[in-house]
Amino acid sequence: MTSFVTHLESAIDGTRLDASVPQTLHAGRPLWVRYDLAAVGRALTPDRLRDRPPTLWRYRELLPVADNDAIVTLGEPMTPLLPCPRLGAALGLQNLLVKDESLLPTGSFKSRGQTVAISMCRQFGIRRVAIPTAGNAGGAMAAYAARAGIEAFVFMPSDTPLANQVEAALAGAKVFLVNGLINDCGRIVREGTDQLGWFDISTLKEPYRVEGKKTMGLELAEQLDWDLPDVILYPTGGGTGLIGMWKAFAELRALGWLRTEKLPRMVAVQSDGCCPIVRAFEQGSRFAEPFAGAATVASGLRVPAAVGDFMILDAVRESGGTAIAVEEERIVPWMRQGIAAEGIGFCPESAACIGAAEKLAASGWLAPEERIVLFNCAASQKYPHLAKLDLPVIDDPDHVDWNRLA
Secondary structure, eight states: OOOOEEEEEETTTOOEEOSSSOOOOBTTBOEEEEEOHHHHHHHOOHHHHTTSOSBGGGGGGGSSOOOGGGOOOSOOBOOOEEEOHHHHHHHTOSEEEEEEGGGSTTSBTHHHHHHHHHHHHHHHTOOEEEEEOSSHHHHHHHHHHHHHTOEEEEEEETTSOHHHHHHHHHTTOEEEEESSOHHHHHHHHHHHHHHHOOEEOOTTTSSSHHHHHHHHHHHHHHHTTTOOOSEEEEEOSSOHHHHHHHHHHHHHHHHTOOSOSOOOEEEEEEETTBOHHHHHHHHTOSSOOOOTTOOOSOGGGOOSSOTTHHHHHHHHHHTTOEEEEEOGGGHHHHHHHHHHHHOOOOOHHHHHHHHHHHHHHHHTSSOTTSEEEEEEOBOGGGOGGGTOOOOOOOSOTTSOOHHHHO
């Protein structure tokens, strides 16, 4: 296959870098993958997409992998875009849609980033990788590394949900629990690069996970017949998905595929237990100060310092969007509300977006008739520790008290 990648570009100062060798950061900040979009437009059109299998790799001209034999896949499907009338009605929204990423192979949107990042590792001949994780990214990286036959090291806070620990360990990764937060895990990975020779697949420390996450935006546009919603609500920890979607929309607009010039207002949603992006947005800053004492049941939101902070904030501001923190103690109730209303297995991170929709609709920032897309980023089944059920027991199945059941 022909690669349409032209170069890598520093997101902080525009420095052009070679895309033919592994790269991480420039001046301590992330890189963009840049494409010859004119050539992409000659090779691919929306009509040609229609006959392709409904997987993430249908957009391969807009992805960085040049060698088809290097692709490491677990069959990443296009995820459904589901109307949610009952939940929408409860929130005061007439046109609420949920894009359910929980149907991806590892049960979360992290499959998107890892299939591309590990494919690029295979293409470059990298044999050992490492990642700090708050949960789902580590399990996804371990799964794709196993698929590729690449050695994987995963470092996660010691209170990371058990399901994520088990997922990474069962995939054969070397998993280490760290008495600290994800930034402490990140420091270990960074220091180990010289000590143990692994490639760092931390969020935005390499440029390819964001390309995989970009496909959320490509899919969304295609599912809406190359139109876009008015607003996207997105749970924001490291922010790769929000950044990736904003990049996708810019590329689609440059290709001339969109039927509208108006791009969605992007909403970065955090918990008030860890909201560095919200604080920076409210202060008018382009960079976020590390958040002290970060604590939230939504482990994917517990990112005290994001290396792509300015990229998140740039996208939110360019879109006319906002950043909002919701009450930590209401995340689990919102999770229960969403699941009971629609049967969708909302994760706690995305439950925070339900809370954000409620608050923004009540304030008038969201208009009732607007088309709103909320991303459900992982399966609720990965968070059994949050259920805390007290279910009634039928002691004698031969003598059921039917009145009690009613």
